[in-house]
Amino acid sequence: MVAKEGDVFRLLCAVLARQEADIGCLDARMLRNPAIASALIGLAQSERVAPALHEVVAAHPDWDIAAFVRATLMRGWEQNVQRNTLMRSMLLELAEAATGAGMKLLALKGAAWLVEDAANAAGWRSMLDIDVLVDRHRFDAAPALLERLGYQRASNAKRFDNNFHHAPYRRSGSDVTIEVHRHLGWRHHLLSPEIVFANAKYIAPGLLQPAPWCRALHALIHWQIQDCGLSRGTIPVKDILEVARFLARADVDWSSVLAQADAVGARKACMAAIVLARELLAAPLPQGFTLGPDAKKHLERALARRSSPISTWLATEMWRAGTLWRCEKIMYRRFLRGATPPTVLAAVWLGRLSRLPYLAARAVTIAARYAGLRFRHQRTRSADAEGRYFYEIYGLVISSEIMLPELQLRAVNAQLPADVDISIGRIPLPAPADTKGAVLHVENGQALLTMPGVAQYCVRDGSSVIAEPELAGDPSLVRLFILGSVMGLICHQRGILALHASAIARDDEAVAFVGQQGQGKSTLAAHCLAHYAVRLVADDILVISFDQEGQAWAHPGMPAVKLWRNTLQALGRSADGLTADWLRAEKFLLPFSDNVAAAPVRLNRVYVLTDDPDAGDGRIQPIPGAAAAALIVANTYRFEYLHLPQERLAHFAASSRLAQRVAVHRLARCRDLPRVGSTAELVMAELGAACLAA
Amino acid sequence: MISADATIMRDSEVATAAVNDEVFMLSIRLGTYFGFNGTGSEIWRLLAQPRRVSELYEALSNIFDADIESITRETSPFLQILLDRRLVRIVDAGAPK
Numbered sequence: 001m002v003a004k005e006g007d008v009f010r011l012l013c014a015v016l017a018r019q020e021a022d023i024g025c026l027d028a029r030m031l032r033n034p035a036i037a038s039a040l041i042g043l044a045q046s047e048r049v050a051p052a053l054h055e056v057v058a059a060h061p062d063w064d065i066a067a068f069v070r071a072t073l074m075r076g077w078e079q080n081v082q083r084n085t086l087m088r089s090m091l092l093e094l095a096e097a098a099t100g101a102g103m104k105l106l107a108l109k110g111a112a113w114l115v116e117d118a119a120n121a122a123g124w125r126s127m128l129d130i131d132v133l134v135d136r137h138r139f140d141a142a143p144a145l146l147e148r149l150g151y152q153r154a155s156n157a158k159r160f161d162n163n164f165h166h167a168p169y170r171r172s173g174s175d176v177t178i179e180v181h182r183h184l185g186w187r188h189h190l191l192s193p194e195i196v197f198a199n200a201k202y203i204a205p206g207l208l209q210p211a212p213w214c215r216a217l218h219a220l221i222h223w224q225i226q227d228c229g230l231s232r233g234t235i236p237v238k239d240i241l242e243v244a245r246f247l248a249r250a251d252v253d254w255s256s257v258l259a260q261a262d263a264v265g266a267r268k269a270c271m272a273a274i275v276l277a278r279e280l281l282a283a284p285l286p287q288g289f290t291l292g293p294d295a296k297k298h299l300e301r302a303l304a305r306r307s308s309p310i311s312t313w314l315a316t317e318m319w320r321a322g323t324l325w326r327c328e329k330i331m332y333r334r335f336l337r338g339a340t341p342p343t344v345l346a347a348v349w350l351g352r353l354s355r356l357p358y359l360a361a362r363a364v365t366i367a368a369r370y371a372g373l374r375f376r377h378q379r380t381r382s383a384d385a386e387g388r389y390f391y392e393i394y395g396l397v398i399s400s401e402i403m404l405p406e407l408q409l410r411a412v413n414a415q416l417p418a419d420v421d422i423s424i425g426r427i428p429l430p431a432p433a434d435t436k437g438a439v440l441h442v443e444n445g446q447a448l449l450t451m452p453g454v455a456q457y458c459v460r461d462g463s464s465v466i467a468e469p470e471l472a473g474d475p476s477l478v479r480l481f482i483l484g485s486v487m488g489l490i491c492h493q494r495g496i497l498a499l500h501a502s503a504i505a506r507d508d509e510a511v512a513f514v515g516q517q518g519q520g521k522s523t524l525a526a527h528c529l530a531h532y533a534v535r536l537v538a539d540d541i542l543v544i545s546f547d548q549e550g551q552a553w554a555h556p557g558m559p560a561v562k563l564w565r566n567t568l569q570a571l572g573r574s575a576d577g578l579t580a581d582w583l584r585a586e587k588f589l590l591p592f593s594d595n596v597a598a599a600p601v602r603l604n605r606v607y608v609l610t611d612d613p614d615a616g617d618g619r620i621q622p623i624p625g626a627a628a629a630a631l632i633v634a635n636t637y638r639f640e641y642l643h644l645p646q647e648r649l650a651h652f653a654a655s656s657r658l659a660q661r662v663a664v665h666r667l668a669r670c671r672d673l674p675r676v677g678s679t680a681e682l683v684m685a686e687l688g689a690a691c692l693a694a
Numbered sequence: 695m696i697s698a699d700a701t702i703m704r705d706s707e708v709a710t711a712a713v714n715d716e717v718f719m720l721s722i723r724l725g726t727y728f729g730f731n732g733t734g735s736e737i738w739r740l741l742a743q744p745r746r747v748s749e750l751y752e753a754l755s756n757i758f759d760a761d762i763e764s765i766t767r768e769t770s771p772f773l774q775i776l777l778d779r780r781l782v783r784i785v786d787a788g789a790p791k
Contacts, residue, residue, distance in 0.1 A: 625714030626729025633727055645722055649709055652720040652727075656711030659718070 006307035008039045009237075015040070015056055016049065016241060017282035037069040038402075038424075038475050044073075047237040048126035051080040055124050068469060077123055084121035087130050087176055088114040092204050094132070094149065094178065099206030101145050106133040106200055106208040108181060109222065112215055115203050126238065129168060129177040133193055139182040142166055151178065162333045164188065186328035188335075190221050190264050213256040216246035220257070220270045240276050244283035247274065254286040272298045310373045317366045321359055327351040394487060394498070394543035395555035395600060396420050404479055409559045409593060420490055422465045422482060427458045438485065442643045447489050449641075454478055457486050462493030476579075483558060487541060488638030495650030497544045497658060498637040502561070503537035503554045503603070504528050506689040510537050510554040510601040513667075514635035515609030520671055523567045524609070526590065527680045530571050532689040535597045536561065541637050544603060544658060552661050553600040560591045570673055606632070606664045607683065611671040617678035618669035620686070628664035629656050696773050698748040698766070699788025704741050708781050723780060733758070734772065744785045747773065 044050040054073035095105045107115050108131040113122035151169035160167035168177035199211035219242045246252050261267045275295040277283040305315040327348045334344040391398045391407040399418035441448040446460040454477045458466040469478045491498040502525035503512040513521040528534050538557030545553050565575050565586045578588040608631050632655040642648050669679045709720045717735040719728045755765045776782040
């Protein structure tokens with residue numbers, strides 16, 4: 001079954017909507033599929049509606065849903081209730097202190113839901129921070145109050161200097177921040193603080209709760225207007241959900257909502273939000289509401305934006321450009337300074353004109369990137385009719401039930417016959433109890449690999465992988481082991497030699513670096529890639545095959561290099577935004593996209609790296625035959641997983657063959673990071689690779 | 695010390711490969727790898743067929759142009775290691791002295 005982004009989005013909405021009704025046949029079947037269920041949880045988490053999803057699923061114990069889905073959602077919900085309860089008590093404490101300081105606070109957005117619900121602190125509602133509104137004349141006194149209560153300013157960014165709320169404040173050791181507002185947003189006239197205060201009532205000492213219609217309008221405005229249309233260019237499910245919850249409430253005075261929306265010219269946008277809540281989450285419409293002809297169009301446009309990652313990306317970019325053009329911040333800041341309307345208008349137009357060159361350049365970049373993405377997407381629409389994804393890596397064609405985003409560059413056409421088949425499913429063998437590290441159990445020719453806390457993998461015949469994720473198994477880790485240890489097992493079962501090595505290539509010749517953990521294989525490779533005309537063949541797992549003439553070939557692996565933070569810094573790269581290695585928090589995956597080998601490359605040289613403080617920049621010495629073969633064996637990827645006699649014999653033959661065919665050299669050098677440049681120079685000179693212009 | 699009259703040969707549970715004139719091997723029984731230098735490799739090649747130890751010494755003496763006595767002195771501990779690791783086995787123990 002195909003788990004396309006659009007399908008998962010529709011499924012999430014369907015589940016959230018069907019709180020009362022029975023889930024349809026199609027949806028139920030989709031929920032049984034662990035791959036789709038994982039995607040559903042992932043989307044719910046990124047949309048921040050996972051706790052709400054739990055409440056729906058928990059209310060329907062009869063639904064046929066994988067146990068790990070229920071458990072994951074349950075745990076997330078419990079954590080959210082805990083966090084919201086903490087936030088609720090912080091809010092009440094702050095409000096009480098505010099009364100003492102002659103201030104009154106008003107709970108905004110999620111905070112208003114929290115104070116209403118003493119039992120569960122609105123456990124369905126995912127909160128980033130606590131937003132409160134304060135009388136604008138007492139706005140400047142708020143930081144002193146927060147500091148008295150032990151809060152510290154969490155950001156010194158200049159953008160908070162003339163903002164509609166103060167910089168976030170938090171207590172040390174806590175991740176909960178409080179934002180004190182003077183206005184609801186940049187477009188403060190849509191719902192002014194005066195109106196909100198005038199329609200609020202006390203719910204706790206010093207704490208006001210806005211009238212339900214003000215909260216509903218704020219939810220509509222926050223989404224449709226404050227964020228200039230659809231925030232992040234998509235439909236934030238969290239906001240649709242909130243609107244749906246207001247539609248389901250009996251105490252919202254919708255005529256006041258619409259009257260205010262009419263007064264500020266926001267009716268159309270509000271109706272668009274209501275349409276989505278109605279159509280996607282089956283929210284009831286208030287009496288007298290009718291959906292106009294625009295409703296269908298709006299729904300279709302919103303769904304189209306969620307149909308594929310590319311449309312989502314494009315919508316986001318266009319939304320960003322629109323935000324830049326609107327100059328909301330300039331208008332707001334002029335207003336704060338009491339500027340007259342003509343000067344505000346002049347400033348806005350000046351701002352717009354000054355942005356024209358940037359916007360034009362951005363439009364060109366977006367168009368080019370969009371074309372590129374479309375091209376790649378068409379190429380990587382490798383899912384066949386059964387919804388399997390096809391990739392080529394380590395010289396093997398992989399057909400996978402789950403998408404492997406790490407292999408985007410290695411996607412291939414679904415027409416190729418697959419060597420390895422990856423599925424998600426149940427493993428019939430029992431897992432060994434109470435193990436901390438990875439455990440391999442081989443029985444009847446099939447390997448059962450247990451990665452505690454992540455998944456179990458059953459690897460058979462060098463061609464079949466079944467992964468059974470654990471309840472808390474992080475999907476990216478589940479994939480990481482498929483691409484790592486599991487592929488190591490596949491190679492052993494197929495009798496293919498895989499080295500724990502980094503390899504780079506110039507033209508049609510590759511060199512490999514092997515050596516013990518921490519010897520600097522990846523560092524040396526990354527340095528060569530940054531400064532010489534070479535391509536990345538593989539990092540970590542280097543698969544080697546031999547042709548009929550006995551020539552060794554290095555097969556392209558993952559298009560990324562694992563590096564420590566300080567190595568990244570030495571290369572002038574930041575670790576920001578890079579995926580952290582799962583075991584070692586300070587190690588990161590640096591992806592490569594341009595200088596990556598696409599096809600196998602002849603492997604002629606293997607360097608065994610050793611650290612020798614006396615060797616300076618490097619000393620290269622040939623290693624004689626038997627010792628070379630022994631080093632190849634010692635640097636085999638997942639050597640400890642070689643189990644069966646026939647696997648050992650095939651591995652022995654391939655290792656000896658490689659030692660016979662390639663030049664194995666010891667590269668002894670002082671491993672200090674500043675010296676890596678000179679060592680690279682030595683190796684690149686042997687390879688004949690040209691230095692890149694600085 | 696191994697008797698010069700014994701007949702020995704490579705064990706069948708050993709995989710062997712020639713890597714640049716040296717011998718690299720895997721004992722399937724032990725799961726251990728061994729590598730031999732030039733002389734060791736020569737001995738291994740000679741043990742492809744069953745051979746009397748005394749014959750082996752003679753052959754080595756011809757190859758390396760050394761007297762039987764020193765060859766025996768240097769080779770017998772090596773043969774003992776091969777026997778201990780079960781890389782070679784005794785086909786015929788020879789007549790007791």
